[in-house]
Amino acid sequence: MTVWRKSTYTGDGNNCVExxxxxxxxxxxxPATHITLxxxxxxAFLKVVRAR
Incomplete structure (x- = not known):
């Protein structure tokens, strides 16, 4: 079973990426679908996000 985590920036909202x-x-x-990375x-994704 996979444990999915939300960003701490999400707060109480449910409109987020996990x-x-x-x-x-x-x-x-x-939640039934996901993108495998x-x-x-x-x-590489994190590097781009952190650079912004």
């Missing part, structure tokens, strides 16, 4: 360790990302409004792709 991250599942080793699985990928998903939209909290459509390699660890390299996840690292």
């Amino acid at each position: 991250v599942g360790h080793g699985v990928g990302i998903r939209d909290s409004k459509a 390699s660890s390299e792709a996840w690292t």
Whole structure:
């Protein structure tokens, strides 16, 4: 079973992106589907997000 985490910036809202360790990302409004990411792709994504 995958544990999905929401960003601490989400607050009490349900309109967010969730991250599942080793699985990928998903939209909290459509939890039945997700996008699988390699660890390299996840690292590249975080690098871009942090640079903004």
